[in-house]
Amino acid sequence: xxxxxKYFLLLIGMVIFAYPFLWMLSGSLKPELEIGGLGLxxxxxxxAAYKNVLTKIPIIRAFLNSCLVSxxxxxxxxxxxxxxxxxxxxxxxxxxxxxxxxILFTMMIPFQITLIPQYVLMVxxxxxxxxxxxxxxxxxxxxxxxxxxxxxxxxxxxxxxxxRLDGCSDLRILFRLIWPLSRPVIITVxxxxxxxxxxxxxxxxxxxxxxxxxxxxxxVTIFVIGGQAEAQLGSLLAAATLLALPVIIAYAxxxxxxxxxxASTGLKG
Amino acid sequence: MKKRLNIRHAWKQSxxxxxWFVSPYAIFFFLFVAYPLCFSxxxxxxxxxxxxxxxxxxxxxxxxxxRDPLFFKSIVNTLVFLLIHIPLQICVALxxxxxxxxxxxxxxxxxxxxxxxxxxxxxxxTILWQQMYSFDDGVLNxxxxxxxxxxxxxxVDPSFAMPSIAIMATWKNVGIYIVLFLVGLxxxxxxLYESANIDGANDRQQFWKITLPLLNPTIIVIVVLSTIxxxxxxxxxxxxxxxxxxxxxxxxxxxIYNQAFYFGHMGYAAALGFxxxxxxxxxxxxxxxxxxxxxxS
Numbered sequence: 001x002x003x004x005x006k007y008f009l010l011l012i013g014m015v016i017f018a019y020p021f022l023w024m025l026s027g028s029l030k031p032e033l034e035i036g037g038l039g040l041x042x043x044x045x046x047x048a049a050y051k052n053v054l055t056k057i058p059i060i061r062a063f064l065n066s067c068l069v070s071x072x073x074x075x076x077x078x079x080x081x082x083x084x085x086x087x088x089x090x091x092x093x094x095x096x097x098x099x100x101x102x103i104l105f106t107m108m109i110p111f112q113i114t115l116i117p118q119y120v121l122m123v124x125x126x127x128x129x130x131x132x133x134x135x136x137x138x139x140x141x142x143x144x145x146x147x148x149x150x151x152x153x154x155x156x157x158x159x160x161x162x163x164r165l166d167g168c169s170d171l172r173i174l175f176r177l178i179w180p181l182s183r184p185v186i187i188t189v190x191x192x193x194x195x196x197x198x199x200x201x202x203x204x205x206x207x208x209x210x211x212x213x214x215x216x217x218x219x220v221t222i223f224v225i226g227g228q229a230e231a232q233l234g235s236l237l238a239a240a241t242l243l244a245l246p247v248i249i250a251y252a253x254x255x256x257x258x259x260x261x262x263a264s265t266g267l268k269g
Numbered sequence: 270m271k272k273r274l275n276i277r278h279a280w281k282q283s284x285x286x287x288x289w290f291v292s293p294y295a296i297f298f299f300l301f302v303a304y305p306l307c308f309s310x311x312x313x314x315x316x317x318x319x320x321x322x323x324x325x326x327x328x329x330x331x332x333x334x335x336r337d338p339l340f341f342k343s344i345v346n347t348l349v350f351l352l353i354h355i356p357l358q359i360c361v362a363l364x365x366x367x368x369x370x371x372x373x374x375x376x377x378x379x380x381x382x383x384x385x386x387x388x389x390x391x392x393x394x395t396i397l398w399q400q401m402y403s404f405d406d407g408v409l410n411x412x413x414x415x416x417x418x419x420x421x422x423x424x425v426d427p428s429f430a431m432p433s434i435a436i437m438a439t440w441k442n443v444g445i446y447i448v449l450f451l452v453g454l455x456x457x458x459x460x461l462y463e464s465a466n467i468d469g470a471n472d473r474q475q476f477w478k479i480t481l482p483l484l485n486p487t488i489i490v491i492v493v494l495s496t497i498x499x500x501x502x503x504x505x506x507x508x509x510x511x512x513x514x515x516x517x518x519x520x521x522x523x524x525i526y527n528q529a530f531y532f533g534h535m536g537y538a539a540a541l542g543f544x545x546x547x548x549x550x551x552x553x554x555x556x557x558x559x560x561x562x563x564x565x566s
Contacts, residue, residue, distance in 0.1 A: 006368055013365055014382050024397050036406035083290045093287030106302050110546035116529055116539045117305035140297045170286045199390040201504050217392045240396040244389045251388045255381050258388055263448045
């Protein structure tokens, strides 16, 4: 194939993947009547749709809710996940292999089975409509534990033995000695967890009905299907843009890490 | 006696810190994995709306399921989705990754753009495509009329709606699979192509005899991941079509959600979830069997 053809095809691909986002951004800024057009520029750009969204739904509050939930989940997955991963890789205790196999098994359980009982559990614990119900069920993840374990296996045992001789506790070894060596795996787990948590809609829809506790994607979903948008295309696109923006900004900065993290999910299969 | 000594010995040898380190996971496991699993086995044999006491109905939830046209409809819809989504996804991802893997400039830039829809929430993607699929003034129909073709009723016609969702899902996810294919392609040793060149094999032969067979593990991963994704399809039909028109986009997950949280049939919804999980396991195992080729030395 000629190089020109290659670039041509790659450029077509680029248009297919990038144009809809640009169209969304431009549509959110256009006056209502111009939105349908294919062009991206309009002399009448306005912030009216954004004002409309901001007055109709508490989207800033939802943004802060999402930050709180996703950051808590990510911190928990990284801290506890690395502790379990470290124990599985470097500590010799009874039932270690059994635990490892158990965690592999939990990764194979389709969430269709556990979804309803988890909701029932939230009802029984009285946690419906609380931040805890959004955070708790994802505080740990088998996949992250396995990723940490695999990485920690490659840390030389001599390093740990030396630290032990110096009187370091295992907690200190993990957080002071091994963590600084484990930046790639920590970043991978953090990005995957944060993205999954930030973009999840199904679980929030199930356990949160109080508008002031809703996460950002949930609030936008309700805005779209609940009729609050009153079929105003501009407002829909503005809400979608506000929802996409934080992730796209993060992606612009950590693009390489995002892609590498997702590549590691291929191991799941 | 000797056995007890062994256990005591093993306990002494065992690293107590290990137990401390895994104890948070143990609590998590019992609350959010073991309990829900056990509870689902009770729930599937009961009728329960979460408010009034549970009522034991034996296998009646399953009996009802096999007479429930919507249950079968949701399975058929999922299969329609998968039949379009998986081949489309593999072709697009393979094509783009082959282009990216050749000697071109700005590879990272192109890859980053193709990956963009992956990181964005499914809600954003669905809102976006809802506008693009609009019959009267959507971007796609405007493009079609621009080149002189007639409009397509993307999401208003029952026979088009699910394929439209499959196309949208491909657009959203293909970036992941491009990256997976690139990893696979980089794992193919260059010597294979060199010796094929010496033997006079052309590009097409090299693709069918070397590239594709060696990408088999990647293809299995992609088929399995897409299948699991297809059975978990929820937010796209929920926002785009609400399961319509005429239930043509009712996905399994959406049906479970409606049964549980719209009608309050917790027992029936749990039974549906249970059956769908079994179907996923069986389908994934079958796919592995069917696609996996014997590794040629």
